[in-house]
Amino acid sequence: MRNRVACFWVALAGIGFPAAIALAGPLGLPPVPVPAGNPMTSEKITLGSTLFNDKRFSATGEVSCATCHDPAKAFTDSPLKTSEGINKLTGTRNAPTVVNAAFNATQFWDGRSADLEDQSQHPFVNPVEMGLKDHEPILKIVRGDPTYAEMFRKAFGIEPAAITMDHVKKAIATFERTIVSGDSPFDKWYFGGDKAAMSEAAVRGFKVFLGDGRCVSCHVIEQDQALFTDNRFHNIGVGINRIQDRVPEIAPKFLEAKAQGMDVDVKVLTDPASSELGRFAVTEGLDELGAFKTPTLRNVAVTAPFMHDGSLATLRDVVLHYNNGGVTNKGDRVNDFLSGGIRPLNLEDQQISDLVAFMEALTSPQHARPAQAASTRAMGAGTSAVQAAPACSTPSSASGTIAAQQLAAAGDTP
Amino acid sequence: MKRTIIRSALAAVVALPLAIGATTSRADEFTKQDAERWQAQFMQVVQKGRELWTDPKLGKNGVVCAQCHPNAANSHPETYPKFQKQIGKVVTLPEMINWCIRNPLEGVPLEVDSPEMTALVAYATYERRGVKLEPGKH
Amino acid sequence: MSNNYSRRSFLRTAGSVAAVSALPVTMIELAFAKPAENFTFAYISDAHIQHIRGTKFVNNWDRGLIRAVAETNLMMPRPDFVMFGGDLAQLGTRAELDHGAEMLARLNGKLYCVMGEHDYYDDLGEYWSKLFGPQHYSFDHKGVHFVVLNSILTFDDWTHNRWPTPQQRMLEMAGLDNPNGSPFMVGDKQREWLRKDLEKVEKDTPVVVFSHSPLQKIYKGWNFWTDDAEQVQALLAPFDKVNVIYGHVHQIQYNQIGNISFNSVMATAWPWPYPQSYAQAEQFMPKLTIPMNRADPFFERDATGWQMVDVNTGRVGLAYNLYNNKSRTVAFDPKVGHPVDKELQSVALEPNRTHY
Numbered sequence: 001m002r003n004r005v006a007c008f009w010v011a012l013a014g015i016g017f018p019a020a021i022a023l024a025g026p027l028g029l030p031p032v033p034v035p036a037g038n039p040m041t042s043e044k045i046t047l048g049s050t051l052f053n054d055k056r057f058s059a060t061g062e063v064s065c066a067t068c069h070d071p072a073k074a075f076t077d078s079p080l081k082t083s084e085g086i087n088k089l090t091g092t093r094n095a096p097t098v099v100n101a102a103f104n105a106t107q108f109w110d111g112r113s114a115d116l117e118d119q120s121q122h123p124f125v126n127p128v129e130m131g132l133k134d135h136e137p138i139l140k141i142v143r144g145d146p147t148y149a150e151m152f153r154k155a156f157g158i159e160p161a162a163i164t165m166d167h168v169k170k171a172i173a174t175f176e177r178t179i180v181s182g183d184s185p186f187d188k189w190y191f192g193g194d195k196a197a198m199s200e201a202a203v204r205g206f207k208v209f210l211g212d213g214r215c216v217s218c219h220v221i222e223q224d225q226a227l228f229t230d231n232r233f234h235n236i237g238v239g240i241n242r243i244q245d246r247v248p249e250i251a252p253k254f255l256e257a258k259a260q261g262m263d264v265d266v267k268v269l270t271d272p273a274s275s276e277l278g279r280f281a282v283t284e285g286l287d288e289l290g291a292f293k294t295p296t297l298r299n300v301a302v303t304a305p306f307m308h309d310g311s312l313a314t315l316r317d318v319v320l321h322y323n324n325g326g327v328t329n330k331g332d333r334v335n336d337f338l339s340g341g342i343r344p345l346n347l348e349d350q351q352i353s354d355l356v357a358f359m360e361a362l363t364s365p366q367h368a369r370p371a372q373a374a375s376t377r378a379m380g381a382g383t384s385a386v387q388a389a390p391a392c393s394t395p396s397s398a399s400g401t402i403a404a405q406q407l408a409a410a411g412d413t414p
Numbered sequence: 415m416k417r418t419i420i421r422s423a424l425a426a427v428v429a430l431p432l433a434i435g436a437t438t439s440r441a442d443e444f445t446k447q448d449a450e451r452w453q454a455q456f457m458q459v460v461q462k463g464r465e466l467w468t469d470p471k472l473g474k475n476g477v478v479c480a481q482c483h484p485n486a487a488n489s490h491p492e493t494y495p496k497f498q499k500q501i502g503k504v505v506t507l508p509e510m511i512n513w514c515i516r517n518p519l520e521g522v523p524l525e526v527d528s529p530e531m532t533a534l535v536a537y538a539t540y541e542r543r544g545v546k547l548e549p550g551k552h
Numbered sequence: 553m554s555n556n557y558s559r560r561s562f563l564r565t566a567g568s569v570a571a572v573s574a575l576p577v578t579m580i581e582l583a584f585a586k587p588a589e590n591f592t593f594a595y596i597s598d599a600h601i602q603h604i605r606g607t608k609f610v611n612n613w614d615r616g617l618i619r620a621v622a623e624t625n626l627m628m629p630r631p632d633f634v635m636f637g638g639d640l641a642q643l644g645t646r647a648e649l650d651h652g653a654e655m656l657a658r659l660n661g662k663l664y665c666v667m668g669e670h671d672y673y674d675d676l677g678e679y680w681s682k683l684f685g686p687q688h689y690s691f692d693h694k695g696v697h698f699v700v701l702n703s704i705l706t707f708d709d710w711t712h713n714r715w716p717t718p719q720q721r722m723l724e725m726a727g728l729d730n731p732n733g734s735p736f737m738v739g740d741k742q743r744e745w746l747r748k749d750l751e752k753v754e755k756d757t758p759v760v761v762f763s764h765s766p767l768q769k770i771y772k773g774w775n776f777w778t779d780d781a782e783q784v785q786a787l788l789a790p791f792d793k794v795n796v797i798y799g800h801v802h803q804i805q806y807n808q809i810g811n812i813s814f815n816s817v818m819a820t821a822w823p824w825p826y827p828q829s830y831a832q833a834e835q836f837m838p839k840l841t842i843p844m845n846r847a848d849p850f851f852e853r854d855a856t857g858w859q860m861v862d863v864n865t866g867r868v869g870l871a872y873n874l875y876n877n878k879s880r881t882v883a884f885d886p887k888v889g890h891p892v893d894k895e896l897q898s899v900a901l902e903p904n905r906t907h908y
Contacts, residue, residue, distance in 0.1 A: 210502055211516065217850040221502040248626055286623050287875045325611075334615075336622035340853030340876060343611055468727060475604050477612075481822065484729035484774055485832070488825035488846065490908070500850045518612065518849060545831050 026364075028187030030225045032102045032177050038117065038170045040177060043155040048175025050151065051168060057124055057138045059131035060086045065123065065172070068095040074367040075099050075179060076303045081310030085129040092268065092275035094310035097303050099367065100296050102177040105231035109292045109308040112264060112282045116173035121165055122265050129269070135165050142168065181364035184298065189361075191224065198361045205358025208351045213322070215355075217341060218294045228298055228362070233279040233291035234339040237326030238307045240290030243276045244335040247289065251277060255284060275309070289337040299367045301360040315356045323347050456536065459529075463537025466530055473519025479534075482518065486541040493551040504550075507535055589865060591694050594627065596620045596858045597637025597799040598819030600670065601652040609651055612852045613642070616820035617655045619875060620858040625660050631860065632693065634659050636684075637799035637817050638668025638704070638764035644722050646679055653683050664691075668764045668799065669704035669736070669775075674722040676711070677702075688742055690749050696758045696863055699749065701742065703763040703778055704800075706734040728774045728824070735772060736765035737779040747787055758793040758866025766798045768807060768814060771827035771835035776801050788812055793866035795884075803855075804872060806882050807838035808890030814838070815870050815882060815891060823847045823855035829908055842896045844877070846908075851876045 034040055051057075055064040068083040069075040075098035077083055083095045093109055101107065107119035123129040124138060132138070142148040143160040152158060156167050186206070188197035198206070209215045219228045243250060250273050258264060264282065268275045279288035292308045306312040312321060312328070324330045325344035347355070363369075467486065470476040483489050494507040501513060508531050512523035524531045599617040602610040624634060636656060641648035649671065656663060665684040667677055677687050687702040705711070706725075711734075715721035724732045738746070753759065761767065767784050770776035778784065788794045794812040802819035803826060826843045827835035847855035853875040860871040862883070869883025885892040 214517070214850070216502040217500050217848075220499070223497060223503055251626060252628060285879075286626065286873060287877075287879075336618050338615065338619075340612075340615070340851040340856075343852070468730075475608075475610050476602060477610060480727060480729055482824070482849070484727075484824065485830045487830040500848070514849065518852075542831050 026180065026182035026187075028182035028184065028191050028226050029100070029103070029180060030227075032180055034177060035115065035117075038173060040174050041155065043151065044171050044174040045178055047148075047151040047155045048171035048173070050148075051142075051172050052175055054141075056141055057130060057132070058086055062086065063130050065120075068123075068129075069098045074299045074302045078303050079305060081305050083129070085123075085126070086131040089128040089131075091126075091128040091270065092272050093308055094305065096295060097299060098176050098179050099364075100180050100227070100298050102180055103227050103296070104229070104293070106293065109295075110268065110279045110282050111233060111293050112268075116176050117169040120169045120172040120176075126266060126269055135168075138168060139163060139165065181298065181366055184364050185361040186358070187226070190221075190226070199357060201354050201357035202361040203358075204351075205354035205356065205361075208347065208355045209358055212345060212347055212351060213319075213355055214341070214343075214345065215322075219297050228296045229294045231294065233288050233293050234341060235278065235288075235290040235292075235335070235337050236322070236342050237290075237335055237338055238292070238311060238321065238328070239276040239309050240278070240335050240337065241327060241332060243273050244290075244333070244337075246273065247337075250274065251280070251289070254281060258284075278308075286337075290335060291337075291339065297359060297362050299363050301363050302367055302369050315359050316352065319347070319352050319355050323352065459533050459536045460540045461537075462529075463533035463535070463540075466534055467537055473515055473521030475520045477519050479514065479519075483538075486538040489538045489542075490551070491535070491539045491542050492545045492547050493549060496550045496552065507538070511535070511538075589695060590863065591632045592627075592629075592860050592862045594624045594631040594634045594858065595637055595797065595817050595861055595870075596624065596634065596656075596820060597666075597817045598639045598668070598802055598821055599636075599652055599655075600639055600642045600819070600821035601648045601655075602642035603645055603647045603651070609648070610642075613821040614651075614655070616822075616853060616856050617652065619853065620820045621655055621658050623873065624858065625658070627860065630661060633662040633664060635762060635797075635861075636663060636665045637762065637797075638666040639670040639799065639819075639821075640665075640668070640680075641671050643719075643726060644671050644674030644680075649679055649683060664698075664700065664762075666700055666762045666764055666799065667702040667704060669725050670722075672702075672704055673711075673725045674718050676718075688745065694863075696760055696866065697750075697753045699746065699759065699761045701738055701746070701761060701763045701767075701784075703738045703765040703767060703784075703798075704736045705739045705742070706737060706779075710734040733775060735777050735779040736775055738763075738767075738784050739780070743780065743783055743787065746784070750787060750791075753791070755790055756792050758863070759788065759791050759795070760863070760868065761788065761794065761796045763796060763798045764800050766801065766805070766814065766816065767796050768809065768838075770801075770805070770837060771830075771833060773830070773833055773835070774824075774827065776827060776835075785809060785812060795868045797861065797868065797870075804844050804880060804882065805838060805841045806891040806893075807840055813868065813884050813891050815868060817859050817870070818855075818857045818872060818874070820856050820858060822852075840890060840892075842893050844874075844880075848876075 038044075052065045052069075055062055055067070057064065063086050068077045068080075068085075070077055076095050080095070082090045082093055084090055096109065101116065105111075107113040107116060108122075113119035113122065121135065124132050125134060142152065143163050149160045152160065152163050152167060155171060156163075158167070185197045185202070188194040189203070190206075209219075210221075218230050218232070218234060220226070220230045221228065240247075254267075254274050254277060257267070258281075268277075268281050274281060276290060279291040279293070280286070282288075300306070301315065304313060304315075306315070306318050312318045317328075321328050322342070323345045324332075326334050326338045326342040466472055467479045467483075470478055472478065479486075489507075491507050494510070495504050497503065498505045498510055498513070500517075501509060506526075508524075508526045511531065511534055512526070515521045515523050524534075596617070599620075600613050601617065602613055604610060624631070640652040640656070665680075667680065667687045671677065671680045681687060688700055690697065690699045692698065711721070715724060724730055725734070727733065750759075763778075765778045766776055766781075767778045768781050769778065788796075789810060789812075791811065796812055796814045797817060798814065799817050799819070801816050802822065802824040803816065804818060805814070805816040807814040823844065827833055827837050844855055855874065855877060857872055857874040857877075857879075859873060862869045862871065867884035867886070869881060872880045872882070874880070880893055881895065882891050882893045884890070885894070
């Protein structure tokens with residue numbers, strides 16, 4: 001059941017199976033949630049993948065989604081601390097992975113998008129990301145390009161003139177829903193019953209994860225699957241500590257500007273102080289001051305650096321930050337709005353190393369480093385014309401799609 | 415109130431006369447005195463559990479179970495085993511008690527079959543007597 | 553008169569940019585006849601600062617108070633004053649009272665304090681009074697008469713003759729479910745003081761009474777109880793609008809008895825189960841109260857918080873600011889004549905969410 005392949009379904013869809021398909025997840029994951037209004041089809045996946053990689057949707061023609069969410073780097077831009085958009089402009093936030101983002105209840109570090117569809121539109125018009133003034137240039141391209149015309153026709157049954165951003169968003173989101181991966185050493189050990197799958201250090205680290213480390217309450221593991229996130233927002237003392245004395249001044253100013261129509265998406269990526277307000281910038285709830293979304297820990301070992309601002313370089317640094325009770329440097333002042341789940345842990349050195357080893361066991365095979373051969377080009381890199389490259393039929397793709405991997409394994413290459 | 419109940423249970427045992435011929439050699443039979451004696455022994459363990467429930471030495475920071483769970487309220491012994499999100503899997507009551515000893519009480523967990531743990535479980539369950547079982551209820 | 557409890561309406565009706573800059577995420581705004589008479593104050597309670605040894609205090613309770621103070625300081629427009637509702641310390645020691653007072657000192661604005669039993673029973677409030685002043689008193693503010701009672705006294709015999717040491721006495725009173733405890737009361741002397749104090753107050757002047765114990769009889773086993781509640785209520789009966797705000801219970805409760813509205817405040821330290829969740833208890837929990845959700849002990853701030861109290865033409869509304877949960881607003885609804893949680897009142901609650 002678990003190893004049912006996304007592409008298998010997609011292939012079935014191609015031969016007339018119901019267009020709406022449910023994806024059974026890999027080992028350790030639940031089924032991918034698919035919204036009723038955007039069922040998965042192989043044509044949408046293909047289209048979405050192409051859009052994801054198209055650099056023309058940026059002010060300089062050099063930035064696509066894949067620039068910061070690079071399939072060869074587990075869909076991040078590791079080792080960058082914060083991402084670089086057009087003209088190497090940097091923002092305030094570290095690029096989260098697309099891998100398993102389909103399971104997130106909200107998107108972005110502060111959850112300001114309710115779903116993948118909504119999220120996809122914002123980077124295009126953010127000044128430090130793709131830098132477009134609005135979405136018109138995108139629509140112009142997709143309406144004018146005959147390859148796109150054919151793909152949109154197949155995916156949505158519409159003519160070019162009828163293409164809207166809604167279709168673009170749906171296609172990108174559908175592609176992203178295929179970027180899921182489980183089957184890590186931990187999954188094989190915990191859910192698969194393979195006693196040899198994890199190292200002894202990782203096994204000890206798992207005990208720390210559930211016990212003294214107190215990790216499991218936010219980085220959730222359940223009886224038969226593990227998302228490693230509770231999909232909630234917590235202030236763990238990263239970033240906020242820098243501005244904590246100025247919060248009484250920054251927070252009201254932010255709310256005032258917001259009430260007068262300021263764009264939250266632009267503000268939080270371009271203004272470091274506002275960025276540290278976290279989820280508060282979205283919900284205005286005092287209980288979410290400085291709070292950021294719990295990210296999944298799957299593939300965390302290959303997505304350094306860590307935290308919403310990329311401020312922690314290694315996993316060991318991360319554990320030390322928690323061990324200190326929510327401050328990076330021991331003895332720093334703990335911020336007043338710290339989540340109640342964070343407290344000093346008093347872990348021993350061995351426990352810290354073991355915990356790191358455990359986190360390293362959460363990497364899925366297709367994202368393990370050294371990853372796919374460097375010679376393998378990432379999907380859609382450096383194209384000026386549209387590549388009609390369906391995710392399923394690129395066996396050497398360095399993308400994390402389980403679809404491609406399984407398809408290659410099955411020898412089902414074109 | 416509870417102390418008087420425990421005391422009177424003990425008193426009842428002490429006051430019973432030993433009846434001759436009340437012993438039996440059949441495995442499946444036991445006397446009223448046996449039952450009452452065992453009940454009294456149980457109540458002693460319950461009493462010990464109550465002491466631990468209010469003992470600042472159970473953890474390392476002086477916090478006691480009774481601070482958040484007066485009369486063991488809100489500990490829901492009748493719902494175990496159940497999925498416990500703080501532990502990430504289905505667990506029994508002693509495992510959750512150990513979680514509390516580790517976390518709010520900042521202490522060292524007990525052996526699950528130790529007399530102390532048995533006493534804590536006995537107390538919490540006793541305070542919850544009469545409530546129907548609902549294992550798994552969150 | 554209608555009550556609009558939403559921040560949105562606050563922004564809409566406020567009018568000026570200055571008002572928009574308010575950070576009133578828990579402020580409630582009421583549309584009312586005479587805007588000038590409205591005011592708010594903050595209420596922080598039950599911090600239970602607990603000393604371990606040396607300079608170590610229980611981190612969990614410390615953080616609760618720290619957060620309440622920090623959030624109160626963010627409120628804009630500023631609340632008129634801040635009340636601390638009692639039980640600053642856990643065992644009434646100097647170390648605890650000092651540590652707590654230090655944290656409260658970071659509050660911007662005037663502070664009034666209410667006595668709690670955990671502050672009192674070690675030295676009968678001597679050190680507390682040095683820090684915070686009289687144990688019962690009254691004051692007037694913007695046309696409302698405020699009374700602060702020390703309602704955690706008990707029988708003289710228990711207080712003075714029963715225990716070998718003050719520390720023992722404090723320990724016995726500290727256990728909520730301790731059968732050796734003794735019921736709270738205001739007592740004859742203080743009731744007499746109250747009677748005289750109220751003589752000078754007009755019957756149509758709104759009265760707000762701050763008390764640590766509930767001034768009701770809810771559950772004796774946990775001292776959610778004031779032994780002379782009826783007598784105190786009788787003294788308050790002649791007034792048109794009376795509001796009692798009490799601490800001690802570490803949970804949201806509200807009730808109406810005659811002309812008196814009762815509202816509890818939350819603790820910053822930890823939540824308590826509702827009395828109905830103790831299977832062996834007979835208790836008289838106000839039927840009006842929709843209980844809080846059961847807390848998650850992993851998140852130490854779950855089901856704790858503080859509150860903004862809005863006084864509107866003599867009635868109070870409490871905006872409970874729960875750090876880890878959905879905030880709640882309980883306010884007097886003149887249409888039905890008692891406090892109501894408008895949002896939850898009409899929602900069918902899933903049984904699992906509450907204490908059982």
